Amino acid sequence: MSHLVMQQPAGVQPGYDEPMTDASLPLVARIVQDLIRFDTSNFGGGKARGEQPAADYIAEFLREQGLEPVVIGPPASVDGPARPSVIARWAGSDSSLPPLLLHGHTDVVPADPTHWSVDPFGGVIKDGYLWGRGSVDMKNMLGLILANLHDFTAHGIRPRRDVILAFFADEEAGGPQGAQWVVRHHPELLADAKVAISEVGGYSVQLPNGRRAYLVQTGEKGHTWIRLHASGTAGHASAWNRDNPVTKIARAVAAIGAYEWPIELTETTRTLLDRLRDLADLPESASPEEVLAQAGHATAFLSATIRNTSNPTVIDAGYAQNVIPASAEAKIDLRPLPGREDEVFAKLRELIGDEIDIEIIEQGIGYESPFAGEVIEAITKTLAEHDPEAAVLPYLLNAGTDNVSLSQLGITGYGWVPTKVDADFDFPGSYHAVDERIPLSALEFGQAALGDFLRRF
Numbered sequence: 001m002s003h004l005v006m007q008q009p010a011g012v013q014p015g016y017d018e019p020m021t022d023a024s025l026p027l028v029a030r031i032v033q034d035l036i037r038f039d040t041s042n043f044g045g046g047k048a049r050g051e052q053p054a055a056d057y058i059a060e061f062l063r064e065q066g067l068e069p070v071v072i073g074p075p076a077s078v079d080g081p082a083r084p085s086v087i088a089r090w091a092g093s094d095s096s097l098p099p100l101l102l103h104g105h106t107d108v109v110p111a112d113p114t115h116w117s118v119d120p121f122g123g124v125i126k127d128g129y130l131w132g133r134g135s136v137d138m139k140n141m142l143g144l145i146l147a148n149l150h151d152f153t154a155h156g157i158r159p160r161r162d163v164i165l166a167f168f169a170d171e172e173a174g175g176p177q178g179a180q181w182v183v184r185h186h187p188e189l190l191a192d193a194k195v196a197i198s199e200v201g202g203y204s205v206q207l208p209n210g211r212r213a214y215l216v217q218t219g220e221k222g223h224t225w226i227r228l229h230a231s232g233t234a235g236h237a238s239a240w241n242r243d244n245p246v247t248k249i250a251r252a253v254a255a256i257g258a259y260e261w262p263i264e265l266t267e268t269t270r271t272l273l274d275r276l277r278d279l280a281d282l283p284e285s286a287s288p289e290e291v292l293a294q295a296g297h298a299t300a301f302l303s304a305t306i307r308n309t310s311n312p313t314v315i316d317a318g319y320a321q322n323v324i325p326a327s328a329e330a331k332i333d334l335r336p337l338p339g340r341e342d343e344v345f346a347k348l349r350e351l352i353g354d355e356i357d358i359e360i361i362e363q364g365i366g367y368e369s370p371f372a373g374e375v376i377e378a379i380t381k382t383l384a385e386h387d388p389e390a391a392v393l394p395y396l397l398n399a400g401t402d403n404v405s406l407s408q409l410g411i412t413g414y415g416w417v418p419t420k421v422d423a424d425f426d427f428p429g430s431y432h433a434v435d436e437r438i439p440l441s442a443l444e445f446g447q448a449a450l451g452d453f454l455r456r457f
């Protein structure tokens with residue numbers, strides 16, 4: 001699997017600032033590197049390079065550790081490659097406890113190599129980082145899981161409870177060929193799990209006063225993707241026409257795009273703001289925006305979680321400059337806070353009036369879980385051991401993950417990929433970004449923290 005060889009001066013111990021050969025890398029980094037080298041690009045709408053080679057690699061790894069993986073998913077067809085997910089059960093020391101679902105996705109968003117400073121699928125090690133598409137989202141987590149399985153097995157250790165390991169295809173397109181497919185066709189593979197751990201969360205941020213905090217994702221906003229449709233009277237563009245659908249759609253799009261949704265706090269964001277305000281030594285009177293400004297690189301991410309958002313993304317109308325068309329369309333990406341779907345819809349109707357039709361193309365409902373209970377306690381205790389000075393904060397993700405599909409089976413999902421990074425490294429900004437990379441030290445921290453969590457929970 002390893003085709004990258006770097007020269008190492010004789011007698012020099014490999015440190016993270018030195019060039020390292022693949023063989024001198026810790027196991028966790030070698031696994032993530034191997035996985036990055038499978039180009040599992042997902043272009044959306046069913047178009048993908050396919051996850052098969054990555055699934056085969058993972059299944060083989062699991063078999064070597066004595067597990068019996070099931071590789072399952074939509075087969076290859078004229079429309080595209082096979083979309084396998086891999087699922088296996090890892091026996092814990094107390095099988096009477098409900099199992100934990102530990103999951104990640106094997107696909108990645110595409111990468112345009114002309115914009116990157118390294119080959120996005122090369123698994124390059126440079127400057128103490130492992131570079132490549134998926135190093136942050138989320139082949140890193142797959143590596144943390146597999147390296148822990150390997151080391152537990154080698155030392156004859158078991159997780160406290162049974163762990164269902166799931167490596168899903170197609171997450172980046174919402175999971176119709178991955179998690180959603182498994183939930184629909186083979187729920188028995190996941191059914192007795194009550195709690196899941198996966199992306200997006202677990203990374204550290206540093207406040208301006210030097211305090212560090214780990215963000216644990218305890219909820220997700222929903223998404224409602226809608227199409228607006230305006231009808232009108234077609235005709236010559238030189239005519240006096242007051243029933244022009246292009247004008248109508250433009251008016252609706254402008255109203256939606258310009259609307260400033262008010263700040264609305266949910267249970268999660270209220271807890272986040274309270275704790276962050278204390279950590280930052282800000283007065284009670286500080287506004288939500290002032291408090292979130294203390295969250296380092298996560299500020300932009302978090303600012304979308306204190307309000308609904310509505311962004312026009314596509315306008316489609318007309319076919320000739322001198323012809324008024326009979327209809328016009330636009331697409332809007334709505335992200336309602338959990339439980340606010342109806343409210344957002346009513347506001348939208350108010351903004352655009354009755355002359356525009358609204359069609360829902362796709363909808364995922366958001367959720368929130370309490371920042372309390374066994375999982376949160378185990379996460380908090382684990383982080384207290386590995387980074388004693390840091391705080392742990394809940395947050396609401398402004399996007400969606402496979403946890404939304406899994407919630408249909410009554411599984412409560414948390415985002416916790418334990419990742420300790422330096423204050424100047426923009427981890428949240430690395431998702432889907434050019435030159436995506438992860439510090440090697442963060443992979444080792446993550447493996448140790450996840451391993452302790454599995455023994456504890």
Ligand SMILES: [Zn+2]
Nearest residue numbers: 137138171199
């Ligand atoms: Zn992801």
